[in-house]
Amino acid sequence: MPRTPRRPADLAGTLFLGSAAVADGLLTPADLRSRAWQQVLHGIYADAAVPLTHRHRCLAVARFVMPPGGAVAGRSAAYLYGAELVTATDPVEVLVPRTSCVRMARVSTHVAHLDTAETHLLDGIPVTTPLRTCWDLAQWCADPVERVVWIDALAARGAVALPDLTAYARAGAGRRGWRRLLDAARLADAGAASxxxxxxxxxxxxxxxxxxxxxxxxxxxxxxxxxxxxxxxxxxxxxxxxxxxxxxxxxxxxxxxxxxxxxxxxxxxxxxxxxxxxxxxxxxxxxxxxxxxxxxxxx
Missing domain, CATH: 3.40.960.10 (VSR Endonuclease)
Known part of the structure; x- marks a missing residue:
C-alpha cells in the first residue's frame, strides 16, 4: 500500500519554503514530492488541499522573493484590485528598484523608480497604488486596446476614478510614457461590462x-x-x-x-x-x- 503523505499541522493551509520545512524537520525532500503539497513557485510550496490562485503566487512572491522597496505591479496588481483577467498560472508581475532584481520562473520583473507613496500593503502584499498600476499597465501593454481593457476593468470595479487618472497622467507630463496613459484614460469607460x-x-x-x-x-x-x-x-x-x-x-x-x-x-x-x-x-x-x-x- 502507498504510504500516507505526511501533513504536519503547522504547514496545513499555509505557504512555506520547502528548504525551511526540511531544515526544521517537518518534512523530507520525498515528502515535498508527495501529493500532499503543491509547488507555488520554485522552492515555495502550499497545501495541495488549497485551490491555487494568482493571489497565492503574489503572496508567495511578497513573502519570500520580493526585495525591499519592491511591489506587486501591473497585471498582478490589477488582479489584486479585482480585475481578475489573469489565471493562476500567469507570471506574477513585480516592480523593483534599479538596485535590485528578481530572477525566478513565473515571475516577470520590471525595474524602475518606485516612490514609496506609490505603494501600500493590500492584505499583507506590497502592491502599487491603483494610479501607479495604471501607469505601468500603459507602459507594459504593447497593444493600445489592451491598455484600455485593463483600465476599464479597474475603473468598473471602483479601484480608480478616470478623472483622477487623467490628472495623474497630466501630472507626469514630460516623463516617458505619460501620453500613453493619457490616451488610455481618455478612451477608458467605467461602464465596460467585459x-x-x-x-x-x-x-x-x-x-x-x-x-x-x-x-x-x-x-x-x-x-x-x-x-x-x-x-x-x-x-x-x-x-x-x-x-x-x-x-x-x-x-x-x-x-x-x-x-x-x-x-x-x-x-x-x-x-x-x-x-x-x-x-x-x-x-x-x-x-x-x-x-x-x-x-x-x-x-
Missing part, C-alpha cells in the same frame, strides 16, 4: 466611429425594455456583443429574441457582433455600423 466589450468599443472609436455610451437603459412608454452594451442614444442605435453563452439553451435564445423584439419596437436598430466577426471581419462590421448611423441621422 474585456470583449472594451475591445469592441475602443476599436470602434479608433476606427473613427463616434464614441458610444455604455450601459444605456432603453425604455418604452416609461417601461424598462433593456440595458444595452454600447449605444448611440441620439441615433437610437445599439451594438450588442454576442458571447458563446447566448446559444447555450433554448430558454436563453427565447429571452434574447424577446428582448431584441422589444428594443426594435421601441424604435431602436440593434446590430450584433460575435467574437469571430470581431476577429475576422471587423472592417466589414464598421462599414455596416457607419451606414446605419448615417441612415439614422435626424431620427
Amino acid at each position: 474585456p470583449q466589450e472594451s475591445r469592441l468599443r475602443v476599436r470602434l472609436v479608433l476606427a473613427g466611429i463616434p464614441r458610444p455610451q455604455t450601459q444605456v437603459v432603453i425604455t418604452r412608454d416609461g417601461r424598462f425594455v433593456a440595458r444595452t452594451d454600447l449605444a448611440w442614444p441620439e441615433y437610437r442605435v445599439a451594438v450588442e456583443y454576442d458571447g458563446v453563452w447566448h446559444a447555450e439553451s433554448p430558454g436563453q435564445i427565447h429571452a434574447d429574441r424577446r428582448r431584441l423584439n422589444d428594443m426594435i419596437a421601441a424604435g431602436w436598430v440593434v446590430l450584433h457582433v460575435t467574437a469571430k466577426r470581431l476577429r475576422d471581419d471587423f472592417d466589414g462590421f464598421v462599414r455596416e455600423l457607419r451606414t446605419v448611423l448615417r441612415a439614422r441621422e435626424g431620427h
